Amino acid sequence: MSAGAGATLGEEAGTPVLALEGVTGGYGGAEIIHEVSVRVGPGEIVVLIGPNGAGKSTVMNAVLGRLELSRGRVRLRGRDITGTAPDRVVRQGVCYVPQSANVFPNLSVNENLEMGAYIRRDDFRPRMREMYELFPPLAERRRTPAGNLSGGQRQMVAIAKALMVEPAVLLLDEPSAGLSPRFRADIFRVVREINAGGVPVLMVEQNARQALGIADRGYVLVDGRNRLDGSGAALLADPAVGAMFLGGRGDAAGTGGGGTAPGAAAP
Amino acid sequence: MEQQLYGIFLYGVFLLTMGGIYAVLTLGLNIQWGFTGLFNAGVAGFFAIGAYTTAIVTSAASERHLGGYGLPVAAGLVAAMVASAVIAWGVGRICIRLRADYLAIATLGIAEIFRLVLKNEVWATNGPRGISLIPKPFEHLPEPWNQVGMLLLVFAVVAVLYVLLERARRSPWGRVMAAIRENEAAARAAGKDVERLRIEAFVLGAALMGLGGALMAHHIKFIEPNAAEPVSATFLVWVMLVIGGAANNRGAVFGAILIWTIWSTAEILSARLPPEWAVKSAYLRIFLVGLALQIILQRFPGGIFRERRFRTAPSSSTREQPP
């Protein structure tokens, strides 16, 4: 039941790798997202942006089967995975990096990667070597418990761990949250590198400017609904998006940490 | 024949009295677990404090233990409640913030410490031999009225407690308690002093356990440290509450009397078996009560009487999901 993403990447361009079709749902009877549709095509980087509480992470949970859906479908490479339990979604190649608590703190870096390869039956060591090439700082700290690493390095472990199975699609929940600007740039560079290797990426981000900068396409979510979508460049250029998330003009959004989500600023 | 019926009647009165005392204990646990969600695994400890307190203040002077104050039973009952409440306040002050599992372990540990104290402080408690000849209310009355009097007293206590607790449940205090149990963060955000309210519930529950212990001491006229052994008190009371229905006072009383009836009927039946089997059947009885608890937990998680809510929650069975 291993991922085997490489084999299916060459599918006809019409089938998205991941598609949410008009998904409505929430937790405990309270609906958070309404009629949300998101598509991730082969080889794409897709970014979800929106103010706090817009339901961005909830979209991720909908894919992972952690949401009660009242309407809509979730498809992975055309196959309906709506309501499949999280561990089984993961076994089908959806690799998810949560925003926080995304590494096993008492396990060493090496062991974290090994756990990332848990569902693989074959020899995962070549893949592990690739990961250490992708993240050189980790190679020096293989035996260090992940909990003792810096925030940026922990994020690298989390991503490397998720990539151990060669995913069909990589889900990143605010990978740059809480990182210093230097690490943030590193993370976005790494995301692009991973994507260049053929892995489609769906990413939720607060740092809208940087995220859209590397994105093929983006979706803007407001109050749990699709508000806007388009290519990364088009969204960056859109004055409405600028007003909402990019802190007006200037580059404050890229470096200002929390300054990117003035939830009240919706037009 | 008439003699035998009379004997059965007396025994029935005795058993019902015990059932009523268990109802007091179960109501006490219901305040803590049912209404507030505090996992007290040391019911037996507070029971023992109440029992010993009243034994010491009401019994006649003896060289074997502290006592000779000769107070009336009513004063003994009050003293028992106060003693349990004060100790519960101390325990609550330090333990109440613990998560449920940890609170369970801590209270079990504390109950064990109480038991060690009762066993070892021989000057006050007569150690493992316990305190006997504890006065019993109405014992100067002729048979059967002494027994009936005790029964009526216990049931009067249960009735009064039931009415008061039902009132408390519907009062603003009770609603806040329910709110804390349902959503602690929200209650905190609304400015409720959650710790204080929890301690209040813990203390109140413990006071009732102390009262139950005191009534038991007067009823059977004897108390010893192993009465605080988990099998006899804590476990039974928990089973009674879970089966009757946590967070429901009617369920607590009903569960206590039902389980006690089954428990003691099984005892009567097993007494008729040959001695070798009688011992074995006592173990079997505990096993079966444990099994009944498991079945209730799995099949009827709300108990026989479900909790009565103020509002209908969307669906109480859905689990909390990660946001």
Add this chain to the structure above:
Amino acid sequence: MIEFLNFYLIPGLVLGSIYALGAIGVTLTFGILRFANFAHGETMTLGAFIALSLATFTGWHPFAVLPIAMALTALAVLGMDRLFFRPLRHGSTIILVIASFGLMLMVRSLVQLVWGAQLRSFGQGIDLPWVLFDALRIFPKHVTIVCAALVLMLAVHLLLSRTRAGKAMRAMADSPDLARLTGIDTERVIVTTWIVGAGLAAAAGVFLAYDTHVESQLGFKLLLPIFAAALLGGIGRPYGAMAGGLVIGLVEELSTYPWIGSEALVPPGYKTGVAFAIMVAILIWRPSGLFRGRVF
């Protein structure tokens, strides 16, 4: 001085290694299944009685039948998990605590039903101590118990640090949610956890029974010191549990030594209370344990 070694330190080490074995199981179930298993003490009792029956039946040394007793106890515990814990796994964990509380009484009564309530012993004859330097008296049975406990702890270490199953256990103890999202087969990890915990519990029960005697209250007497050890070491941390067990065992025995004056520091009647007192103190002031475990 020599009295200190003979009557306090050595018994403390023996008791400590027994507690350590029990505490590993408690800490693993608490860390991985997220609930305090009150039935763990009874698992020890069960293991000790199974070993007693096996030893009586075969006439072998209790240590020779130990592996079979461990396996049978693990099997029994897996059955209990299937019947009583697994159906409740998706609800609130506190219901699991109540279930374990009920199971504790069920197992104990079953043990009493089958084996009776009287004291039994493995009856290995008189154990004569080795006398070293004319004064130091070491009982062979104490040496075997401590050595066997060390071997088992080493086995646990190898399991946790070298095998995929062991690493998955540690991962799940760290974060069950992430473990699930990583695709780790959590039910399988739970099965492994029960097997390891029950096996070690059986061994601890047999060791204590071999040192003293077998009785139906054996496990309950061990339960609170073992909870204390697990809490001291930090929940979910097996190495902490080992250290915690040793500390609790030593403190319990050493507390009755006349440290000040000629009276025992803690009256012997309160000896068992020392562990409870330490436990309550840890819960209140340092719930993450001395070695920084998780707090749930």
